[in-house]
Amino acid sequence: MFRILLIEDDESLFKEIQERLTSWSYTIDGVQDFSNVMEEFQALKPDLVLIDIQLPKYDGFHWCRLIRHHSTVPIVFLSSRDHPMDMVMSMQLGADDFIQKPFHFDVLVAKIQAVLRRAYSYTSHPLSIRSWNGATIDLEKNKIFTHEHTIDLTKNEIAILSILVDRQNTIVSRDELMNRLWDDHRFISDNTLTVNVNRLRKKLEEVGLGHAIETKVGQGYIAIEKDETL
Template sequence: MFKIFLIEDDSTLFNEIRDRLEQWSYDVYGVTDFGQVLQEFTAIKPDLVIIDIQLPKFDGFHWCRMIRSHSNVPIIFLSSRDHPTDMVMSMQLGADDFIQKPFHFDVLIAKIQATLRRVYNYNTETLDIKSWCGATIEYAKNVVSNENGTIELTKNEMFILKILIERKNNIVSRSDLIKSLWDDERFVSDNTLTVNVNRLRKSLEKIGLGQFIETKVGQGYMAKEED
């Protein structure tokens, strides 16, 4: 049974989501003290976090940043705020997805299932180590290292890199990446993929590999590697 930590201060909405998720056999935990969210997260050790932006004491961005400093657990934002910068900010902080309120529950459960399947099935199936552009890529650890250092990627970043490397020197369309990451592109903002790829490239820049992920305007992305 997967454990979900639902960080939502609207008790009516929390109870509704919890009841629906429990029908799908998820174990749902809420927050008892909104000033101690990180401590509660650490104690629960959830498999997935769902978090609102507007919360008491500190907003969801703060807690996403704090959780990301300790864990690569998948995070989904669930918020009534609809400004594009909110979605971009959540992705830049390491969130895996963003759902705007009001939402249809079928969309929420589809995104939860896709995220859990991608993260946990992916972890058990990709225990190998790859070499790319002189770097060692450890899929199971979400780590890329070379002579310039070592970086740890989020699960989305590593998943994108894995897909691009598997088809290196060939263009992977945006549609193919979206379908691989989120199963159903109807539920995904096109900007979500852009933010995730930009975040991957920025991470790779730390060890001198950012230029090897190319954007092909109007087509998609390509991981280059010289023969």
């Protein structure tokens, strides 16, 4: 049974979401004090966070940023705001998905299931360690490290890196990546993948691998494995 922290100040919507998701055997917790969201997050240790953008005290972006400093737990935004920059901002801060209100509950459940499946399926992977260009990728802990640095990755970032490294030196199309990251990518902007890849590249720069993922215009992306014998 997965525990979901629902950070939503609209009490009627909170209760409706709680009732619907409880019927799917999820445990739903809310926030009592919107000025101390991090304390409640750390106490509850949820498997997934659903969070609105417009909240009392501080907005959802603020709390997403703080959560990402401490955890790679999946984060899904729920918002009535429809400006494209809201989605871009959420992805840049490390969110895994963005659902615009009003939404159909079947869509909400499907997206939650997809995010949880992506986030926690790697823990049972028989080969959770990858070696790539002198770095080690730990799929179970969502980390990439060298002798000098250790970098934490989000669930989407580790998924993208895993797919590309498993097919290193081969182009992986954008469509394939979107299909594998988001089960029903009709609800996902094409720019969302670009934002996730760019964020991954920025983190890889910290271990000297920022240029090891190349964009092939009109085709997709490729993870380059250097030939150390040359």
